[in-house]
Amino acid sequence: MVTTGLSVVEAARETLAARERGATVVVALVLDGPCAGARRLRIRERSGEGGPRNHSVGALGHPHLEGLVDGLLHDALDGEPLSARSSEAGTRTVVLPGTTTEVPVYLERTRPPSGLLIVGAGHIAEPLHLQGALLGFRVTVADDRPDFADPARFPRAHRVVRIDFTDPFDQIERADRSHVILVTRGHRYDYECLRRLVVEDPLPEYIGMIGSRRRVRATFHQLLEEGVPRAALERIRAPVGLDLGAETPGEIAVAVAAEWVAIARGGSGRPMVEVERVAERFFPDEADDARK
Amino acid sequence: MRESDEHLNVLRTLVEGAERGEPMVVATIVRTRGSTPRKEGARMVVGADGRVRAGTVGGGCGEGEVLEAAARTLSDGQSRTVRVDLTEDLLTLSPAVCGGIMEIRVERA
Numbered sequence: 355m356v357t358t359g360l361s362v363v364e365a366a367r368e369t370l371a372a373r374e375r376g377a378t379v380v381v382a383l384v385l386d387g388p389c390a391g392a393r394r395l396r397i398r399e400r401s402g403e404g405g406p407r408n409h410s411v412g413a414l415g416h417p418h419l420e421g422l423v424d425g426l427l428h429d430a431l432d433g434e435p436l437s438a439r440s441s442e443a444g445t446r447t448v449v450l451p452g453t454t455t456e457v458p459v460y461l462e463r464t465r466p467p468s469g470l471l472i473v474g475a476g477h478i479a480e481p482l483h484l485q486g487a488l489l490g491f492r493v494t495v496a497d498d499r500p501d502f503a504d505p506a507r508f509p510r511a512h513r514v515v516r517i518d519f520t521d522p523f524d525q526i527e528r529a530d531r532s533h534v535i536l537v538t539r540g541h542r543y544d545y546e547c548l549r550r551l552v553v554e555d556p557l558p559e560y561i562g563m564i565g566s567r568r569r570v571r572a573t574f575h576q577l578l579e580e581g582v583p584r585a586a587l588e589r590i591r592a593p594v595g596l597d598l599g600a601e602t603p604g605e606i607a608v609a610v611a612a613e614w615v616a617i618a619r620g621g622s623g624r625p626m627v628e629v630e631r632v633a634e635r636f637f638p639d640e641a642d643d644a645r646k
Numbered sequence: 647m648r649e650s651d652e653h654l655n656v657l658r659t660l661v662e663g664a665e666r667g668e669p670m671v672v673a674t675i676v677r678t679r680g681s682t683p684r685k686e687g688a689r690m691v692v693g694a695d696g697r698v699r700a701g702t703v704g705g706g707c708g709e710g711e712v713l714e715a716a717a718r719t720l721s722d723g724q725s726r727t728v729r730v731d732l733t734e735d736l737l738t739l740s741p742a743v744c745g746g747i748m749e750i751r752v753e754r755a
């Protein structure tokens with residue numbers, strides 16, 4: 355059979371271009387049976403763009419199989435986990451109509467980058483923006499001080515913006531601030547940001563604020579006095595980060611980023627050695643001996 | 647967060663390789679069972695010289711078998727599926743004591 359569909363390189367090119375314009379892509383690769391090795395992909399454009407919202411690329415040349423693959427692609431675009439262990443990739447099986455032929459189809463989803471806005475371009479923002487970029491965020495750094503809001507200090511940022519705290523988000527698109535972390539130099543700046551963020555609809559997926567217990571308490575107190583409901587405050591993660599005993603900016607950035615991963619992946623944040631307890635579970639006698 | 651740098655690096659490496667006209671191979675984990683070092687979607691790009699250009703499918707655990715398959719695909723152009731069984735090595739001194747099974751699709755890019 356002549357190979358149909360897209361090549362792996364064509365699929366990669368389409369995926370990168372679509373991601374760049376904020377679209378979600380699912381690639382299907384037929385692993386066996388008719389059309390083995392063929393790729394077809396489906397793109398969901400970001401809402402608000404002109405033209406059709408969903409479209410497919412790469413004809414499989416087998417109408418029945420193509421229909422079944424389109425069904426898989428359609429469901430995968432809706433965001434369901436694609437396998438038990440990996441939310442963004444996995445293999446499904448379809449059965450060709452009127453036969454018992456099972457065709458395995460590998461699916462892989464690529465979503466547009468989530469936007470991470472770092473408010474406050476001080477010494478923590480530098481390693482923090484690197485961590486954000488490493489995790490695949492499209493990072494924006496914002497500060498009102500021109501010396502700090504300097505792109506040269508943030509080589510991995512998508513954008514570095516000079517803002518005015520009287521209206522801190524007016525120049526930053528919603529998609530670029532689905533995740534917001536406040537690392538400003540003072541509690542009144544945190545307050546100015548939070549009082550706007552907690553009333554947004556929809557709320558950002560993540561709102562985090564660094565700070566001491568005292569600073570967090572002072573900010574929350576002020577928001578409550580202004581009439582912000584308690585439920586809204588509960589959406590703010592503050593202070594941020596896992597308890598690593600971090601002290602330096604680099605260490606703090608690791609602690610904050612580690613918590614981002616734990617939130618996204620549903621991790622507990624506990625040490626693996628305690629989660630797995632390999633020695634205790636598999637060598638009980640030795641562990642008992644060691645305790646004696 | 648959902649899109650790691652690694653995934654994008656693999657896609658970019660494939661596109662750039664094609665622009666240079668370099669034959670490359672991409673290996674993708676398409677199915678796993680049990681405990682494997684990487685999950686579905688992890689990939690590795692191997693260059694014409696047989697060296698890894700981007701990504702990984704699990705380091706010591708099974709990567710040798712994948713590199714052998716990549717060399718065959720580089721020379722014959724045929725796609726193949728490699729089944730890497732990491733369970734049988736549990737009691738040996740092999741470094742591949744990861745404990746699962748993974749199916750890896752190896753394709754010419």
